[in-house]
Amino acid sequence: MLDQVNLNKKVDKTLAKKEIKRMEAELSVIQQDIKNKKLPVIILFDGWGAAGKGSMIADLILNFDPRGCRVISNAAATETEKREPLLWRYWKNIPEYGQIAVMDRSWYQDVSTARIEDELDSDVVLRRINSIKIFERQLTDDGYLVIKFFLHISKKEQKQRFDKLDSDKNTEWRVTEQDRRRNRAYEEYYQAFDEMLQYTDTPNAPWHIIPSHDKTTAKLEIYRIVLDSIRKAFARQEVAPALSQGIIMPKTFTLLDMPLLSDIKLDQVMSKEQYDKELKKLQKKLSDLHNKLYRKKVPVVIAYEGWDAAGKGGNIKRVAAALDPRGYEVHPIASPSKTELAHQYLWRFWNRLPKDGHIAIFDRTWYGRVMVERLEGFCSTAAWQRAYREINEFERELYDWGAVILKFWLHIDQDEQLKRFTDRQNTPEKQWKITEEDWRNREKWPQYEQAVNDMLKYTSTDFAPWHIIESQDKKYGRIQALKLIIHAIEERLDEN
Amino acid sequence: MLDQVNLNKKVDKTLAKKEIKRMEAELSVIQQDIKNKKLPVIILFDGWGAAGKGSMIADLILNFDPRGCRVISNAAATETEKREPLLWRYWKNIPEYGQIAVMDRSWYQDVSTARIEDELDSDVVLRRINSIKIFERQLTDDGYLVIKFFLHISKKEQKQRFDKLDSDKNTEWRVTEQDRRRNRAYEEYYQAFDEMLQYTDTPNAPWHIIPSHDKTTAKLEIYRIVLDSIRKAFARQEVAPALSQGIIMPKTFTLLDMPLLSDIKLDQVMSKEQYDKELKKLQKKLSDLHNKLYRKKVPVVIAYEGWDAAGKGGNIKRVAAALDPRGYEVHPIASPSKTELAHQYLWRFWNRLPKDGHIAIFDRTWYGRVMVERLEGFCSTAAWQRAYREINEFERELYDWGAVILKFWLHIDQDEQLKRFTDRQNTPEKQWKITEEDWRNREKWPQYEQAVNDMLKYTSTDFAPWHIIESQDKKYGRIQALKLIIHAIEERLDEN
Numbered sequence: 001m002l003d004q005v006n007l008n009k010k011v012d013k014t015l016a017k018k019e020i021k022r023m024e025a026e027l028s029v030i031q032q033d034i035k036n037k038k039l040p041v042i043i044l045f046d047g048w049g050a051a052g053k054g055s056m057i058a059d060l061i062l063n064f065d066p067r068g069c070r071v072i073s074n075a076a077a078t079e080t081e082k083r084e085p086l087l088w089r090y091w092k093n094i095p096e097y098g099q100i101a102v103m104d105r106s107w108y109q110d111v112s113t114a115r116i117e118d119e120l121d122s123d124v125v126l127r128r129i130n131s132i133k134i135f136e137r138q139l140t141d142d143g144y145l146v147i148k149f150f151l152h153i154s155k156k157e158q159k160q161r162f163d164k165l166d167s168d169k170n171t172e173w174r175v176t177e178q179d180r181r182r183n184r185a186y187e188e189y190y191q192a193f194d195e196m197l198q199y200t201d202t203p204n205a206p207w208h209i210i211p212s213h214d215k216t217t218a219k220l221e222i223y224r225i226v227l228d229s230i231r232k233a234f235a236r237q238e239v240a241p242a243l244s245q246g247i248i249m250p251k252t253f254t255l256l257d258m259p260l261l262s263d264i265k266l267d268q269v270m271s272k273e274q275y276d277k278e279l280k281k282l283q284k285k286l287s288d289l290h291n292k293l294y295r296k297k298v299p300v301v302i303a304y305e306g307w308d309a310a311g312k313g314g315n316i317k318r319v320a321a322a323l324d325p326r327g328y329e330v331h332p333i334a335s336p337s338k339t340e341l342a343h344q345y346l347w348r349f350w351n352r353l354p355k356d357g358h359i360a361i362f363d364r365t366w367y368g369r370v371m372v373e374r375l376e377g378f379c380s381t382a383a384w385q386r387a388y389r390e391i392n393e394f395e396r397e398l399y400d401w402g403a404v405i406l407k408f409w410l411h412i413d414q415d416e417q418l419k420r421f422t423d424r425q426n427t428p429e430k431q432w433k434i435t436e437e438d439w440r441n442r443e444k445w446p447q448y449e450q451a452v453n454d455m456l457k458y459t460s461t462d463f464a465p466w467h468i469i470e471s472q473d474k475k476y477g478r479i480q481a482l483k484l485i486i487h488a489i490e491e492r493l494d495e496n
Numbered sequence: 497m498l499d500q501v502n503l504n505k506k507v508d509k510t511l512a513k514k515e516i517k518r519m520e521a522e523l524s525v526i527q528q529d530i531k532n533k534k535l536p537v538i539i540l541f542d543g544w545g546a547a548g549k550g551s552m553i554a555d556l557i558l559n560f561d562p563r564g565c566r567v568i569s570n571a572a573a574t575e576t577e578k579r580e581p582l583l584w585r586y587w588k589n590i591p592e593y594g595q596i597a598v599m600d601r602s603w604y605q606d607v608s609t610a611r612i613e614d615e616l617d618s619d620v621v622l623r624r625i626n627s628i629k630i631f632e633r634q635l636t637d638d639g640y641l642v643i644k645f646f647l648h649i650s651k652k653e654q655k656q657r658f659d660k661l662d663s664d665k666n667t668e669w670r671v672t673e674q675d676r677r678r679n680r681a682y683e684e685y686y687q688a689f690d691e692m693l694q695y696t697d698t699p700n701a702p703w704h705i706i707p708s709h710d711k712t713t714a715k716l717e718i719y720r721i722v723l724d725s726i727r728k729a730f731a732r733q734e735v736a737p738a739l740s741q742g743i744i745m746p747k748t749f750t751l752l753d754m755p756l757l758s759d760i761k762l763d764q765v766m767s768k769e770q771y772d773k774e775l776k777k778l779q780k781k782l783s784d785l786h787n788k789l790y791r792k793k794v795p796v797v798i799a800y801e802g803w804d805a806a807g808k809g810g811n812i813k814r815v816a817a818a819l820d821p822r823g824y825e826v827h828p829i830a831s832p833s834k835t836e837l838a839h840q841y842l843w844r845f846w847n848r849l850p851k852d853g854h855i856a857i858f859d860r861t862w863y864g865r866v867m868v869e870r871l872e873g874f875c876s877t878a879a880w881q882r883a884y885r886e887i888n889e890f891e892r893e894l895y896d897w898g899a900v901i902l903k904f905w906l907h908i909d910q911d912e913q914l915k916r917f918t919d920r921q922n923t924p925e926k927q928w929k930i931t932e933e934d935w936r937n938r939e940k941w942p943q944y945e946q947a948v949n950d951m952l953k954y955t956s957t958d959f960a961p962w963h964i965i966e967s968q969d970k971k972y973g974r975i976q977a978l979k980l981i982i983h984a985i986e987e988r989l990d991e992n
Contacts, residue, residue: 029925054820054822058821061816061821065828066816066827066859067830067859070825071821071822071825073822078575080574080576104821104822170784170788171787173787173791291666291669295669313561316562321554321558323554324554325554325557325569326550326569332561332562334563337834338833339833339835363562429525432528
């Protein structure tokens with residue numbers, strides 16, 4: 001793609017400056033519409049070193065009210081960031097609906113400069129490219145506007161700019177040995193950039209390559225594209241919301257056969273004696289494994305879902321009791337906060353991922369999208385239908401990062417739930433555990449059962465299978481969960 | 497203080513275990529009260545390595561619902577954390593009202609182990625101790641309960657525990673060379689811990705030294721103290737809210753003489769030609785200085801306050817235009833979010849501090865506490881009166897960290913404000929800038945003037961002075977701000 005760029009393009013300066021001035025006024029006005037129409041905008045600047053990203057961003061953001069615009073410098077990953085999945089730090093920084101995020105460098109460094117400097121083999125590069133495309137698609141499907149600029153200059157121009165910076169005492173520190181190395185190996189980087197651009201130029205998030213030898217020429221083009229893209233995004237919003245397309249699941253996912261909930265017998269019980277003995281043994285075992293996980297830096301994600309009063313809390317407690325508090329965290333997932341509602345729905349889970357070697361236990365999860373949000377109409381039909389695939393993609397990212405993923409559906413029947421609700425109602429210390437909402441949800445048991453069956457059908461993958469845990473007898477359920485966790489961890493540790 | 501501890505204390509095991517069981521039930525119930533009464537609780541564990549902090553925390557938190565309890569491991573500071581003031585990472589993690597934060601190690605490592613290992617001189621140690629005391633006092637004044645445990649064991653006991661861990665393949669990695677070094681130099685650390693305990697044992701946040709040779713004995717004592725401290729905190733809440741004690745300002749702060757607002761003439765004007773010339777020159781200069789700041793890692797905090805429509809936005813824009821977006825951030829401060837309201841009021845500003853070498857520009861600031869929150873009754877009289885001192889302490893922390901601090905009051909008169917309001921009202925692109933609230937605030941001009949005069953009187957310190965910027969002529973105001981910023985930065989760079 002870079003070959004087709006005319007680097008010598010130069011516009012009429014006087015005319016261009018007038019036009020830029022006009023567009024500056026428009027940019028500052030259009031931001032109010034962005035806010036009012038709740039359009040989230042990502043403007044991403046990538047390209048050669050010294051191509052002018054910094055000064056272009058500096059000029060662009062002056063047109064925006066800082067209340068609605070943030071610059072994110074994506075430098076090399078910090079030690080903390082390296083302990084998370086590659087896209088974690090980018091997911092964390094996606095803008096709220098109605099806000100603009102300007103990215104100075106981006107996730108594309110991980111498939112361009114890093115490709116050469118970390119000597120990534122092509123499998124890794126292709127996997128990263130795939131992850132990036134999924135990331136951008138999930139955002140644009142959610143209504144995000146992603147504008148991608150690549151600032152292009154020639155090898156000679158780059159060298160001249162480095163030389164100029166180097167010749168001034170105040171700016172020489174800006175030119176590093178790495179910059180010089182990159183300039184010397186320009187041709188190699190050229191190919192890496194070109195392939196990156198080709199592989200990630202998608203209809204939903206196309207690249208704009210900007211010839212950047214002349215600043216005014218570049219600016220004129222960038223402002224035009226920004227305004228044009230925003231206007232088009234408004235127009236897309238005007239069109240009726242996306243129609244339901246049914247549930248589409250790519251063939252790349254191997255879905256496991258799952259039983260229907262109604263097929264589960266729920267007849268498992270366990271004596272107090274056996275429970276006490278097994279619990280002690282399994283907790284000791286898990287505690288040892290936690291040490292090993294930590295040393296081998298394997299992250300673990302445990303997702304608990306289940307009927308109200310199925311015993312999630314008590315089950316989690318028995319698992320947590322075996323763990324060192326420095327190495328695990330329990331994330332109770334309530335209804336989303338205002339800030340969380342103002343982002344794509346997976347954002348709040350990306351923000352709660354464990355560090356490598358740590359365990360994250362989720363008490364309710366991202367599956368809320370295809371259960372409560374589906375049934376209560378908190379999102380559109382198209383949105384929850386899309387979610388099965390997005391969730392599989394999300395979990396695949398975690399798996400590829402190296403995580404052990406466990407997903408539990410704690411199962412009881414309606415009679416047992418009624419018994420437990422009544423017990424809570426009648427025990428003063430337990431009353432806070434039962435709310436009106438629990439009773440309302442109970443009335444929707446058949447709809448929830450349908451939703452659970454769909455969820456089990458579409459999101460039980462070979463890398464993140466569902467486990468239905470019979471919890472009619474809580475003791476039995478706890479022992480099952482511990483056994484499954486231990487088994488999954490041992491399996492992974494054996495692989496390493 | 498450590499001398500008085502009987503390390504051989506041992507309780508009757510059978511009795512103790514029953515009592516612990518009873519208290520466990522109580523802990524899990526009392527958490528509901530903590531939530532309902534919105535009591536924020538910090539339970540801090542410090543002490544010797546291998547004294548049992550980890551396992552004590554593991555047991556304690558099992559009594560709490562994870563929805564209201566979080567464990568924070570305060571290990572060595574990361575690279576990112578080292579670029580911020582010492583207390584930054586602790587401030588970030590204070591719990592919300594009604595929540596419990598359990599600290600595994602704490603800010604006390606910075607005045608104990610660090611004292612020896614970083615060879616801190618006594619001035620630094622004393623300054624840090626002072627900062628810690630202020631930190632804890634600001635929290636307890638705001639209603640936080642701070643429970644501090646020091647787990648104490650003897651040199652011999654510690655060595656035995658290290659040996660035991662070392663002898664098991666699964667746990668040997670837990671014993672580091674540093675642990676061994678600390679054990680060998682036990683006496684030296686003993687003195688450092690002892691002095692730390694003495695200097696920071698305050699009535700509002702007292703230390704509890706726990707003899708920890710016997711786990712049951714330690715646990716019994718810890719649970720008792722936790723329950724007892726929480727009950728006492730509830731009792732304090734029942735008492736009528738703190739009475740106003742007037743404004744108390746310690747003599748350690750040198751307050752500068754400031755004029756009354758009514759003494760400001762507001763007659764400064766500037767021609768367009770002079771403005772254009774000076775603006776260009778000053779922006780060039782500031783741009784160069786920004787490079788130097790970055791290299792010398794000096795952080796800058798610029799606080800903008802002023803009358804509505806005094807021109808804060810435009811003034812900030814002229815400053816920002818000179819800066820590299822990779823090195824500054826503008827923080828527009830609106831009314832606090834729900835999460836922000838659930839923390840001590842300075843928390844949201846601690847969360848927005850710049851990294852070293854960066855510039856943070858605040859469009860409205862922490863002074864909201866003594867202006868809008870005072871006048872609208874959003875906090876008690878005692879609270880806003882206390883705030884002058886707390887704000888000086890906050891800014892002193894920033895100063896001691898190495899920050900350049902600039903505080904601007906953008907001043908106009910009532911007639912000028914009316915003119916600008918009317919203009920906004922009548923210009924379609926500007927209408928979003930003017931709200932009903934602006935008109936309401938305008939009616940309270942005299943009360944605000946009083947609040948501003950008080951603020952100038954009590955918070956203009958030698959390390960963070962106020963500057964009243966005449967903005968009747970916006971051009972003049974912008975040039976003034978730029979000059980003051982440049983002057984302050986140059987002064988600091990000359991010192992280095």
